[in-house]
Amino acid sequence: MDEKFWHKKWESNDIAFHAATPNPLLLSYFDQLGLANNARVFLPLCGKTLDIGWLLNQGYRVAGAELSTIAAEELFSELGLTPTRSELGGVQRYQAHHLDIFVGDIFALNSELLGPVDAIYDRAALVALPDTLRAAYTTLLKAITHTAPQLLINYDYDQTAQAGPPFSISDAELASHYQAAYHVKLLSSDAVAGGLKGKCPALEKVWLLLPR
Numbered sequence: 001m002d003e004k005f006w007h008k009k010w011e012s013n014d015i016a017f018h019a020a021t022p023n024p025l026l027l028s029y030f031d032q033l034g035l036a037n038n039a040r041v042f043l044p045l046c047g048k049t050l051d052i053g054w055l056l057n058q059g060y061r062v063a064g065a066e067l068s069t070i071a072a073e074e075l076f077s078e079l080g081l082t083p084t085r086s087e088l089g090g091v092q093r094y095q096a097h098h099l100d101i102f103v104g105d106i107f108a109l110n111s112e113l114l115g116p117v118d119a120i121y122d123r124a125a126l127v128a129l130p131d132t133l134r135a136a137y138t139t140l141l142k143a144i145t146h147t148a149p150q151l152l153i154n155y156d157y158d159q160t161a162q163a164g165p166p167f168s169i170s171d172a173e174l175a176s177h178y179q180a181a182y183h184v185k186l187l188s189s190d191a192v193a194g195g196l197k198g199k200c201p202a203l204e205k206v207w208l209l210l211p212r
Contacts, residue, residue: 019049019050020050021050022049022050022051022053022054023049023051023123023153025123025153025188025204025206026051026054026121026123026151027054028188028206029151029187029188029206029208030055030121030151032151032187032208033119033149033151033208035060035118035119036118037059037060038059038060038061039060039061039118039119040060040061040062040063040115040116040117040118040119041055041060041061041062041063041117041118041119041120041121042062042063042064042065042114042117042119042120042121042145042148043062043063043064043065043120043121043122043123043125044064044065044106044120044122044125044137044141045065045066045067045106045124045125045128046064046065046066046071046075046101046124047066047068047071047075047124048071048072048074048075048078049075049123049124051121051123052064052075052079052099053078053079055121056079056098056099060098061098061099062098062099062100063099063100063101063102063114063115063117064099064100064101064102065091065101065102065106065109066101066102066103067103067104067105067106068103069092069103072092072094072101072103073094075101076094076096076099076101079096079099081096081097081099082096083095083096083099083101084096088102088113089108089110089113090104090105090108091103091104091105091108091109091113092104093113100115102114106125106137106140107136107140109140109144110143110144111143111144111145111146114144114145117144117145117146117148118148118149119148119149119150119151120141120145120148120149120150120151120152121150121151122141122150122151122152122153123153124153124166125137126138126152126154126169126177127153127154127155127164127165127166127167127169128164128165128166128167129165129167130164130167131167131173134169134173134177135177138177138178142181147181147182147211148211149182149208149209149210149211150178150182150207150208150209151206151207151208151209152174152206152207152209153204153205153206153207154169154174154204154205154207155167155168155169155192155196155202155203155204155205156168156169156170156171156189156202156203156205157196157200157201157202157203158200158201161199161200162196162197162199162200166196168202171186174207178209180212181211181212182209182210182211182212183209183210183211183212184207184208184209185207185208185209185210186205186206186207187206187207187208188205188206189203189204189205189206190203190204190205191203191204192204
């Protein structure tokens with residue numbers, strides 16, 4: 001992951017990827033995970049997504065991993081929360097009621113630091129990583145969450161038509177990362193209106209991953 005690229009995005013407020021509302025696919029499909037109230041949901045590479053506020057309002061506990069301190073501080077500010085901060089094994093933990101954000105390199109996380117996870121919501125992590133890091137990321141994610149069930153959103157398009165991020169993830173690649181550990185079910189596949197970034201046709205897909 002090009003850390004300088006993402007730090008520069010947040011420092012210059014070049015965050016067009018940050019949606020102004022909770023993701024409608026989250027609202028439509030999250031109940032497919034069948035979680036109990038008060039379950040703990042992990043959002044890798046979470047930014048300051050409004051999805052976190054929505055999950056908290058539904059009664060879930062949330063953990064997130066984020067590279068940028070700016071994103072984490074803005075997240076808590078916009079939620080009206082004042083976090084406590086602590087150093088934990090190479091990452092900083094920003095903590096408030098039912099919310100833990102681990103700031104730093106996600107590859108510095110382990111299951112002990114992260115704590116118990118009941119489900120993963122990956123809206124913007126896998127698609128943010130170049131192909132050279134995706135296998136290491138998916139291996140890490142399975143390890144630190146003990147292969148928790150997952151709701152995953154990805155894009156599928158002709159990668160030669162435009163550079164990522166977000167990167168294209170084919171069905172075959174997704175299966176290569178997850179099929180050995182999960183039952184992988186496609187919940188929806190819809191064309192991106194106007195094309196991805198208005199440049200090329202793309203499908204936005206929602207997957208349910210349940211441990212084998």
